[in-house]
Amino acid sequence: MVSYGFKSYFAPQIEDGSKTHTIRQHRRRHAHPGEPLQLYVGMRTRHCRKIIADPICRSVRPIVIMSSDLIDAGIAYIEIDGMPLRRDEIEAFAASDGFAPDRLRGLAPQSLIGQTARETMGRFWRATHNGTRFEGVIIRWGDARPAWECR
Template sequence: MVAYSFQPRFVPAIRSGLKRHTIRAERGGRSRHARPGELVQLYQGLRTRHARLIAEPVCEEVWPVRLDLAGCVTIGIEIQTDLDAFAVADGFRDWADLCAFWRRQHPGVVVFSGVMIRWMPIVADHVTPEDVRRGGRGQMDLFPDPAAQAP
């Protein structure tokens, strides 16, 4: 089983089922990415004492990906024509939000090649697309207590 860590801003999109993939650099050595059919563990804050499991979906597919912040995304051999839709599917408000995040997290990297790991749908949580567009900053609890929701 392979684990991936996410920042808090992505948790609502993952839990709602809107974000079904992650883009990562190739791994070297003995470390590897998930393979189709394997469970993946999605965490917020992995390797910290505040780590929280978001979900454990099954890896559906893994594709090579190339991001060019000048305005081009290629997944496998397919060029993405709607960059805003791609960015929303990756947990951002739009392409500009994705680019701003990328520039903060990876200064000086304008073109990136790696892999896109896509997982099977997660049963949607009580998160609306509007919550995701706001970046999860609404009045929702990112990790609701299931016992508190019982009638």
Template sequence: MVAYGFKAMFGPQVSGLIKRHTVRADRKRHARPSEPVQLYQGLRTRNCVKLVDPDPVCVRVRPIAILTTLLLEEFIASIVISGRSLHRDEIEAFATADGFGIEHVGDWRWKRIGREGSARWNMGAFWEAEHGAGLFEGQLIEWEPA
């Protein structure tokens, strides 16, 4: 069984099973299809909270590449999942499904910069702040309720 930790801003979406995937850097072992995943907020802290019980089940793991640049207002130049580039509308939908929907803009410290209301912009600002501009390669882990 594999555990994944989430920032507080994603907690309600994960626990409500609205957010059903996560993007993670490559590591020794990620969840495998049909394996339960444990989802936490504040993992490895005394404020750790399990977000979903019973544990959801991993249904798919796919390679993902996210290219961010400071030259674009929306930061995200491209997202490629399993070798397929997402179209502009698909990037917006992916960013919304990943927890960056417009209803959560108020949770952002970057909300005063750029285009409020764009999940793509919110995701891009988050990725640029967390990972810096450039290419991120990792895994897209998807789950369904048990």
């Protein structure tokens, strides 16, 4: 079983089922499809708590994200399993990844929140990742297929 930690402001969206995936850097071991996941906030602190009962990993796919300071949206490009997302799919993806501004107001730092989910994701990405190109994996749980994955 593999554990993943989340910022506290993502917990309500994991609890209500609107956030059903996470993006992670490559590491020695990630979850495998069919394996239970443990999702936490406050890992390695005395405030650690499990967000929901252990969901089952549905898929682990490669993802490439390119960010840029040259565009307001911050996120210039997303590719999942070799397939680039279109502009409208990037916005839907960012919202499903927990970056819809209306879902974060009052929970996340105000400096993180942009006009769109894509802009908010871009601000988060620039604050938490070095460089403009990220290669990692997207780990999905839950039964429903997200809108960005339906083409």
